[in-house]
Each structure stands twice: as C-alpha cells, then as structure tokens.
Amino acid sequence: MTQRPAGALEGIRIVDLTQMLAGPYCTMMLADQGADVIKVEPIEGDGTRTGGPFRDDDNLRVYGGYFASVNRNKRSIGLDLKTADGRTMLIKLVRNADALVENFRAGVMERLGLSYEELRKENPRLVYVSIRGFGDPRTGRSPYTEWPAYDPVAQAMGGIMGITGPDAETPLKVGPGVGDLIPAMMAAYGLVCAVLRAREVGMGQYVDVSMVDSILATCERIIYQRSLQGINPHPEGNRHPLLAPFGMVRAQDGWITIAAHTDEFWKKLCVIMKREDLTEDPRMLSREARVDNKAAVYDAIEAFSLQHTKDELKMLLGGKIPFGPVYHIDEIATDPHFAIRDMVVEVEHPGCTKPLSIAGVPIRMTETPGSIRRRAPLLGEDTDEILWDIGYAAEDVARYKQLRVVR
Incomplete structure (x- = not known):
C-alpha cells in the first residue's frame, strides 16, 4: 500500500x-x-x-x-x-x-x-x-x-x-x-x-x-465606498454599514452575532421572536429600510435576546438563521465542532x-x-x-x- x-x-x-x-x-x-x-x-x-x-x-x-x-x-x-x-x-x-x-x-x-x-x-x-x-x-x-x-x-x-x-x-x-x-x-x-x-x-x-x-x-470595502459614495468610512461599532441586522447584540450572559439581513432570514427571525408585526413595519420592510433604521432593528432584536442565555439562543436560532455566540477560549475548547x-x-x-x-x-x-x-x-x-x-x-x-x- x-x-x-x-x-x-x-x-x-x-x-x-x-x-x-x-x-x-x-x-x-x-x-x-x-x-x-x-x-x-x-x-x-x-x-x-x-x-x-x-x-x-x-x-x-x-x-x-x-x-x-x-x-x-x-x-x-x-x-x-x-x-x-x-x-x-x-x-x-x-x-x-x-x-x-x-x-x-x-x-x-x-x-x-x-x-x-x-x-x-x-x-x-x-x-x-x-x-x-x-x-x-x-x-x-x-x-x-x-x-x-x-x-x-x-x-x-x-x-x-x-x-x-x-x-x-x-x-x-x-x-x-x-x-x-x-x-x-x-x-x-x-x-x-x-x-x-x-x-x-x-x-x-x-x-x-x-x-x-x-x-x-x-479592507477593500473602504476603497469602493470612497469611490462610489464619496464617503470616508469610520468605525461602525459592532454593526455593518451596508447590511442590517448584521452584527452583535447582547444576551443574558454575553453576546451573540446575527446576520439576518435578507428578507427571508429577517422573516424567520421575526417568527422566532414572535414579532411578526415587524415584517409589516415600514421601517423594516426592505433591506434598504432596515439599513436606514438600524437602531430600531437592533433594539427589537436585543429586547428578545436579553431574555435568553447564549445556550438558549443556540437552541432557538442555530441552524435557522445565520447566528453564532461570541465565544471565549474556554467555550471553544469544549465545543464539539472544534474537537471534531x-x-x-x-x-x-x-x-x-x-x-x-x-x-x-x-x-x-x-x-x-x-x-x-x-x-x-x-x-x-x-x-x-x-x-x-x-x-x-x-x-x-x-x-x-x-x-x-x-x-
């Protein structure tokens, strides 16, 4: 052999x-x-x-x-x-x-x-x-x-x-x-x-x-942003300048990330949060509207996420929308993904x-x-x-x- x-x-x-x-x-x-x-x-x-x-x-x-x-x-x-x-x-x-x-x-x-x-x-x-x-x-x-x-x-x-x-x-x-x-x-x-x-x-x-x-x-994004939009990008905190929601929100015991910027994922997230009314909110009807009203979008998500721990949110959101808890090395070391x-x-x-x-x-x-x-x-x-x-x-x-x- x-x-x-x-x-x-x-x-x-x-x-x-x-x-x-x-x-x-x-x-x-x-x-x-x-x-x-x-x-x-x-x-x-x-x-x-x-x-x-x-x-x-x-x-x-x-x-x-x-x-x-x-x-x-x-x-x-x-x-x-x-x-x-x-x-x-x-x-x-x-x-x-x-x-x-x-x-x-x-x-x-x-x-x-x-x-x-x-x-x-x-x-x-x-x-x-x-x-x-x-x-x-x-x-x-x-x-x-x-x-x-x-x-x-x-x-x-x-x-x-x-x-x-x-x-x-x-x-x-x-x-x-x-x-x-x-x-x-x-x-x-x-x-x-x-x-x-x-x-x-x-x-x-x-x-x-x-x-x-x-x-x-x-950092290729900053070059075309300047060229196309005439802007000089600055720090955006834990959020994306062109997509929403696409960033971090708080949980009871830490932070999580959510990338539900598409209409499909946004609707799924609203159902999981039991906030179907948000899919009819004019501030959040489209991808562009959600970017223009990022503060309201993240406030609505955080009102939900703060009611749960990271592990609970893994069960609720994992596999349904793009989601990940913010890990420290102790959590990485015990997660089966990294062992496998x-x-x-x-x-x-x-x-x-x-x-x-x-x-x-x-x-x-x-x-x-x-x-x-x-x-x-x-x-x-x-x-x-x-x-x-x-x-x-x-x-x-x-x-x-x-x-x-x-x-």
Missing part, C-alpha cells in the same frame, strides 16, 4: 530565515501542508524562543507558547550568517531549495551578500519571498521603505483600525495580530503560485509582500510533563491532508541532518560547531 503523503506540498523545500510572527506563520502554513521547512536561526536563536508565555511546570524553558505555535513541523539549524562559512552553508541550502522566505528590513540581505540577485545565480529556479512593512524597492519604492513595522503599524496605516471601534471617533486595534497574519497568508499564497510557475518554466522570481498593502487589500475538526491540537512540549495545546490546521484536503506532525524544533536540533544532506562530513560539522559557525 502506498504511504499517504505528508501533504500537498511534500517534496517542496523552503529555507526559512524569518522571525517574529509574519514570516514564521507563512512558513508554518506551508509546513503544515507537507513542505520541508528548514528554519535558519541566528546562533542565539529566534528571539521569540525566550518570549513566553511559559507554563509553570516547564523546567527547561527552551521556548514558549508563541514559538511553539507558529514553528511546528519545521527543522532548525543555528547558523551565523556574519561568517563566510555560514553564508556558504546558506548558499548550499539554497541550491537545493524551491523557495527562501525572509522578513528582514530592506537591505539586510544585500549587506550580507545574500540578495535575491546573488542567490538566483546559484539557483535560477529559486522563489525568493520577502515580507516587509512597506514592501521592497524592487516592485515600487515607498517613501516609508526604511521604516520598521510591526502588527499595529500595519493595522493603523492599512485602514483596518480606521473602520474598527465602538464609535465613529474611536479606532481600535483588532485583537489577533492580523497586521502580521494576513501578510503571512498572502506570502504563502504568492510563494505557492511562484513555485508552480517555476516548475513550469524553470525560472523563479521575487515575491514582494507588504504588510500595509495586505491589510488594505483586506481537530482545531485544538496537543503536542509534546520539551520540559513539560503534559502536552501543550496549539491551534490546528484549518485547510482540509481529502487526499493530502495537512497535519501537525511534530512539535517546534529545539534550536539547532536538526543541524547535523541538514548539513549532511548538503554534503558536509560529520567531522566538518563538529568543527563548525566548535567555531560557533553552526549550533
């Missing part, structure tokens, strides 16, 4: 020079689908290894939850790229790779002599992916090219904060680091597209992903007696299912194997370890 592949990307090798969140999340997505991701870390390791959080029973503290979550399924080698030998090793890795991903500031790889232009001489099929705050000058020099950027910078300048918040005057940071996570997804998508092209024509290319651009692309879909996965954690829970793989494939096959690596855990694979003898590896070229 033929062994099932690790995933759809089995056979693709990626050299991963990234740290923090955007780059590691990109390469994590690829590793989850079977790609061989070689995480090239500085001799002292990715800075997020020491950032925690750590569990009380962790007696090693080799890495915390942050690192464990986004670096699973990867192999690690510690490499000093400031040395000539270290750079030579990286070049040898690149010769056998399909892609390289980095998220340094513009110019760092050039100063190391490891620019895209230099590396493509070693491997013309190489797909070189960079994730930077404001993109790379190769595809369009931004006036902010040299600015450092993190998640809140991308959220702020890309427009998502400007339409998120409790009222029109109060912008709000989105909870998860979408300023990193969305560019990561864009980069993974771009990498796969470019690798497919390289395998077809035998030539790689540079893939440039800007964090700020990625957020703006996610393997969205909370336990992995071994070095130094702990009990496994660590991390998020599962949301992309499901029937023939080549991605999976979490191994925990995040220890620093340099796979150095020997990786260097042997590119032609170094065991005695050479031992010597380079002594010289601290590798770890």
Whole structure:
C-alpha cells in the first residue's frame, strides 16, 4: 500500500530565515501542508524562543507558547550568517531549495551578500519571498521603505483600525495580530503560485509582500465606498454599514452575532421572536429600510435576546438563521465542532510533563491532508541532518560547531 503523503506540498523545500510572527506563520502554513521547512536561526536563536508565555511546570524553558505555535513541523539549524562559512552553508541550502522566505528590513540581505540577485545565480529556479512593512524597492519604492513595522503599524496605516471601534471617533486595534497574519497568508499564497510557475518554466522570481498593502487589500470595502459614495468610512461599532441586522447584540450572559439581513432570514427571525408585526413595519420592510433604521432593528432584536442565555439562543436560532455566540477560549475548547475538526491540537512540549495545546490546521484536503506532525524544533536540533544532506562530513560539522559557525 502506498504511504499517504505528508501533504500537498511534500517534496517542496523552503529555507526559512524569518522571525517574529509574519514570516514564521507563512512558513508554518506551508509546513503544515507537507513542505520541508528548514528554519535558519541566528546562533542565539529566534528571539521569540525566550518570549513566553511559559507554563509553570516547564523546567527547561527552551521556548514558549508563541514559538511553539507558529514553528511546528519545521527543522532548525543555528547558523551565523556574519561568517563566510555560514553564508556558504546558506548558499548550499539554497541550491537545493524551491523557495527562501525572509522578513528582514530592506537591505539586510544585500549587506550580507545574500540578495535575491546573488542567490538566483546559484539557483535560477529559486522563489525568493520577502515580507516587509512597506514592501521592497524592487516592485515600487515607498517613501516609508526604511521604516520598521510591526502588527499595529500595519493595522493603523492599512485602514483596518480606521473602520474598527465602538464609535465613529474611536479606532481600535483588532485583537489577533492580523497586521502580521494576513501578510503571512498572502506570502504563502504568492510563494505557492511562484513555485508552480517555476516548475513550469524553470525560472523563479521575487515575491514582494507588504504588510500595509495586505491589510488594505483586506479592507477593500473602504476603497469602493470612497469611490462610489464619496464617503470616508469610520468605525461602525459592532454593526455593518451596508447590511442590517448584521452584527452583535447582547444576551443574558454575553453576546451573540446575527446576520439576518435578507428578507427571508429577517422573516424567520421575526417568527422566532414572535414579532411578526415587524415584517409589516415600514421601517423594516426592505433591506434598504432596515439599513436606514438600524437602531430600531437592533433594539427589537436585543429586547428578545436579553431574555435568553447564549445556550438558549443556540437552541432557538442555530441552524435557522445565520447566528453564532461570541465565544471565549474556554467555550471553544469544549465545543464539539472544534474537537471534531481537530482545531485544538496537543503536542509534546520539551520540559513539560503534559502536552501543550496549539491551534490546528484549518485547510482540509481529502487526499493530502495537512497535519501537525511534530512539535517546534529545539534550536539547532536538526543541524547535523541538514548539513549532511548538503554534503558536509560529520567531522566538518563538529568543527563548525566548535567555531560557533553552526549550533
């Protein structure tokens, strides 16, 4: 019987020079689908290894939850790229790779002599992916090219904060680091597209992903609203500017979401609430009328929802109209949906007696299912194997370890 592949990307090798969140999340997505991701870390390791959080029973503290979550399924080698030998090793890795991903500031790889232009001489099929705050000058020099950027910078300048918040005057940071996570997804998508092209024509290319651009692309609605309506969208609280009801209302023990903006779903909701009279109310007769009279629509729904708990509302509304309770992680962890879909996965954690829970793989494939096959690596855990694979003898590896070229 033929062994099932690790995933759809089995056979693709990626050299991963990234740290923090955007780059590691990109390469994590690829590793989850079977790609061989070689995480090239500085001799002292990715800075997020020491950032925690750590569990009380962790007696090693080799890495915390942050690192464990986004670096699973990867192999690690510690490499000093400031040395000539270290750079030579990286070049040898690149010769056998399909892609390289980095998220340094513009110019760092050039100063190391490891620019895209230099590396493509070693491997013309190489797909070189960079994730930077404001993109790379190769595809369009931004006036902010040299600015450092993190998640809140991308959220702020890309427009998502400007339409998120409790009222029109109060912008709000989105909870998860979408300023990193969305560019990561864009980069993974771009990498796969470019690798497919390289395998077809035998030539790689540079893939440039800007964090700020990625957020703006996610906020595409504000662009056409300005163009079509001549407006400058602001935060709308927990409601949608163009649809109603399409947002959050209170329950006895928290909040729920309802998206009953179509006439069909609105009528069903009114029947469930025993408010059939609302279907005849001129303020709510059409989709457009409900948007124009959002306050009255939400007031009517909340008068009903406040009489029930979230669980009671699940029984009343679930499966009948688009509805979902606002969950916290304790509720997610006990909901059968996430267990059946393997969205909370336990992995071994070095130094702990009990496994660590991390998020599962949301992309499901029937023939080549991605999976979490191994925990995040220890620093340099796979150095020997990786260097042997590119032609170094065991005695050479031992010597380079002594010289601290590798770890």
